Amino acid sequence: MTGSPNWYEIIMTGIAERLDKYRSFKLFLDICVRWGACADKCHFYIGSGDPKNMPVLRAELLRSIYRRDFTTAGKLFGKFAGGRKLTPLIIKEWFYYFYQCTECRRCSVFCPYGIDTAEITIMARELLNLIGCQIDWIITPVANCYQTGNHLGIQPHAFKEILDFLLDDIETNTGVKMEPTFNRKGAEILFLTPSGDVFADPGIYTAMGYMILFHYLDLDYTWSTYASEGGNFGFFTSHEMMKRLNSKMYAEAKRLGVKWILGGECGHMWRVINQYMGTMNEPADFLEVPKSPITGTVFDNASQIKMVHIAQFTADLIKNNKLNLDKSRNDYLKVTWHDSCNTSRGMGFLEEPRYVLKNVVNNFYEMPPNTIREQTFCCGSGSGLNAGENMDIRLRGGLPRANAVKHVHDKHGVNCLGCICAIDRAVLTASMDFWVPGVRVAGLHELVANALVLEGENERTTNLRGEEIADLMEENEE
Amino acid sequence: MNIISSFLLSFLAGIALIVIAWAGALTNLQGLFGVVLPYIAITTFVAGVVYRVLNWAQSPVPFRIPTTCGQEKSFPWIKANCIENPSSTLGVVIRMAFEVLTFRSLFRGTTVELRGGPKLDYRSTKWLWMAALGFHYSFLMIFFRHFRFFTEPIPALVHLAENMDSFFEVTVPALYISDGLLMACVTYLLIRRVIIPQVRYISLPADYFPLFLILAIGTTGILMRYILKVDVVSIKELAMGLVTFHPAVPKGIGSLFYIHLFLVCVLIIYFPFSKLVHLGGVFLSPTRNLANNNRQVRHVNPWNYPVKVHTYAEYEDDFREKMIEAGLPVEKELSDEKE
Known part of the structure; x- marks a missing residue:
């Protein structure tokens, strides 16, 4: 003191x-x-x-x-x-x-x-x-996010470079070359996602998933390097800091002149967007009510803040038969679903991701009812506690979630924990490795992209992680 | 404060209150205990509760933060849970009604046990919910039945309540179900506080005290009705005097009644300044009384203020050269910058 x-x-x-x-x-x-x-x-x-x-x-x-x-x-x-x-x-x-x-x-x-x-x-x-x-793992990302645009302080050129690496991997594994744009004025949609998707394994596979989906749709969208963070660690600092970081989303949408914003898979990012963004900022009159350019569906429930969750966007695509999906490519996976705290209890986003999931995998098993939906358990590492130095606390806090996974792992042989949260992707892997070895963590759009049949694609013998699907299938049968 | 001192302190406070009332009745202070104190108590209660509610209401609700407990309103082909995750005012009203009238959230109650393995075992427990519901409703019933002392003629509804409440017609006078239920539930809540280690650990004197107080009120009430039989006619005379503002103290009301009345006065004086005021607070709870419609309807924060932000222009100034080199579009070229 x-x-x-x-x-x-x-x-x-x-x-x-x-x-x-x-x-x-x-x-x-x-x-x-x-x-x-x-x-x-x-x-x-x-x-x-x-x-x-x-x-x-x-x-x-x-x-x-x-x-x-x-x-x-x-x-x-x-x-x-x-x-x-x-x-x-x-x-x-x-x-x-x-x-x-x-x-x-x-x-x-x-x-x-x-x-x-x-x-x-x-x-x-x-x-x-x-x-x-304050803890370092919160203030450092906050400072980086404010000054450079994202938690790790990835500078604009490096941000583009990292995504270029991911695009190379996509090309290797799917045979399709893609060219997303950055900071492009006049795009229809601004896409924002937590930067964890861009640099952290297994989040990167979800980021690949987004880009593959957008390429498939030929979507007129742009990334932003200025607002290259969907997550908001300011929320774990103070209401004021949350607002300071969040303001970039609308500022960038306005500058680029997009029509609406599409948001990636993230938990607290969506709590902030759903419960705070509309209040903190001036009304986003410069944007239009989001409308899917592919299906024509108007997203009424985002009429005021003009930002749509990608799982809702994709659910609409599937409902309207706009995606050519080959579920069997995910057959080596037995998936269970982790509802993220913030999207469940701060939004009620429960069925949209499940609908998508059921359309991209054949094997889906729910965890016990006391541990999912509004009663879902935290990964144990949310609200800025996801650093390695907190591992002891994280693993204790992660026990109830992991235990529920273990239940379906033992009962049904579940080997994949699906989620729509960047922090989950970053931390649940450690929790699974400790409590339920043999369970991987995957974002929803990684699974979507693995099932998505692209025009001009190769044999797709590998998944986005570069693993041989045949090997995985065999391993699974043993 | 540990369990012994919390428990004992509250218990002794309860005993002391009984002694005070008894002494008052014995020393002919019926006027003070039968008239002055009830008026003070009622005034304090009303003023206190109004003050508390206004005081809460004075602080704004800057953000709309409902705890959503079901599917949000999404596509027409996804069934929304319009009560647990309301998107309209009607939904909120129904949600609040469930919460206030049926203790919906408490109904979800589970216990968790860690078994060898480690394996977590969840079980639904409805005991707390049942006891809470039984306690509150029997209290309400008893409260309502007491209107027979304050009204002349007695409204039919009060008679109806009495008849329903004494449905079983055991004992003479007929046993009220609510009397037994109240005592059972309060006893359960008290025992639970002492027995369950987690709850014992969090319990303060302020948690035991109201339980003892209500137990004492219930006990004196039951003694008066079923065992020691007080002069009900005189008591009604006193009660009618109080509500018609012509207070008079009839002779011959036993000290037991004054103890009962005094404890009730203490309870309602204590009410606004203690956790008991949750009764009023639950209606104001922002996680329950707001609709989850932030993305459609703007919620205004009355004290919203501008904050310092890092603008795109500042950002580009920091990174312009690197951005150009990486082929990222910029607003100002390097040559502009030099000018």
């Missing part, structure tokens, strides 16, 4: 300010009855057994401070009313436990008042930020 000598005042003023600005914060601090309905709903609690990882107690870490200094009962009865005085030790406790919540909102599904621990965690992290406590 040497950094800010007045840290105590900063935190207290910070709390007061947020109480006035967010009803969610004030209400959720007041109305918890501590019935414990949420207690064993948190993946970190299930994985660690640490009582302070129960959502109710995680919130109490902050609530107790609020109670002592901001409520009548707390002022009168102090610790008898459950109040605590803020000390440096409590700041450390906050730092430990609020960076052990992935803002997945599973607890909020079970709370009869809808108390959302994510709201508390967001505020606690904002408060910690005020006194300079």
Whole structure:
């Protein structure tokens, strides 16, 4: 606590300010009855057994401070009313436990008042930020994203180069050469996806999938190197930082003069787009209501923000028989589906990806109902905890998800975990390797592209990962 | 605070309240306990709850953040869950009704157990849901039945409630189902707090105290009705005096009644300043009372403010040379820059 000598005042003023600005914060601090309905709903609690990882107690870490200094009962009865005085030790406790919540909102599904621990965690992290406590894996990507356009700070020329590498791989594996465009003015659609898809294995195969699909459709779209990040780690920092990073999406769409925006597969990116983007920015009047140029379908449910999720876009294509798909190419896979927290509980995006999935694979098995859809479990590494240095916490938090996968792995021989989230793709591989070896992680559009029959394609003996399909089929039969 | 001190403290507080009321009744302070305190309690309750709700309502809802628990509105050929993931106001109203009237979210309850392997085992548990529902509805029933003391003539609806509630017609006077249910549910909720380690760990005096208080209120009420039989006519006289603002204290009401009344007064005074105020708060919960229609209808944040952004122009200034070299389009050529 040497950094800010007045840290105590900063935190207290910070709390007061947020109480006035967010009803969610004030209400959720007041109305918890501590019935414990949420207690064993948190993946970190299930994985660690640490009582302070129960959502109710995680919130109490902050609530107790609020109670002592901001409520009548707390002022009168102090610790008898459950109040605590803020000390440096409590700041450390906050730092430990609020960076052990992935803002997945599973607890909020079970709370009869809808108390959302994510709201508390967001505020606690904002408060910690005020006194300079943050983790490197969040602030560095945020700084990179702001300055260079994406988390890893890939500069424009390098961004193009990386995609060129992916295009070479596509050509090797499919025999088709593709030439996407970058920063092109006048394109119909601006395509934005988390940069994880561009550089991290196995996300890159999903990125290849996008490009193959767009090539197949001859879609008039462009990538952007300025807004080359769909994800928004600003969301894990503060509401203000979220807005600062998010603003690039519309700014770039306006500059390029596109008609609408298509968004790639990502979890928190879509929570921000669905629940925050329309509010944070001025109305996107310069864009048109999204309309699929292939099927003519108008995406009414995006009429205000003018941005469409690619899984919805693809579902529409399949529904209208616009894709020539050969499911059997994915027959070496037995797939189960991981609903990402943010798209499930912050959007309700459940059936669209399943519809696509069922049309591109033959073998699909659901995990148990307590672990999917709105009750889905976090990968254990969301909200900026996806760095290698957090591996211990990640694997604990990843236990419930992995355990459900193990269930279908043992029962049906599932060997592939499908998802629509870049963080999932980046982290679930480690979780699977540890808990359920033999299960790969694949983005939805990797599976789509593997099944998609292209004009002028080669024999397609390899998948996008360059693996021999015949070998995989054989391996599977053994 | 550990379990012993939390539990004992709340228990002792409950006992102390009973002693105070008893002492009051014995020392002829019936006027204070029978008239002044109820008025104070009601005033505090109404003012307190109104203040709390207004205070919450004063803070805006900057973002529309419903917790979606079902399929969103998408294509016409994908069935949307219009209640758990409402896209219209009607859907929100129905969702809130389910939440408030049936404790929908609590109904989802599961427990998880870690077995050897490691293997996680989930089981649906409805106990908390049942106890919560039983507790709240029996409380409501008892509350409603009490209108027979405050109304003359007694409305038919109150009679109906009484008849339904004493449906089984066991004991004399007939046992009210709600009395038994309330005591059973509160006892369960209390035992649960003590027995389940997770819940014990999170429990504060403020969690035990209302349970003890309600248990004491229930016990005194049951004693009055079934065992010690107080003078109901005089009590009604007192109650009618209170509601018609002509308070008078009839003679001969036993101290038990004053203990009961005092505890009720304490409960309703305590209400607005404690977690019990969740009753009002649930209606304001932004994760439940908003439609998931952000992408169609703009939600306005009243304190939205401009932020500093890194513009494309600044970005291009940083990377122009590299962009040109890589064949990426630029807005300004290098030669423009030098000018």
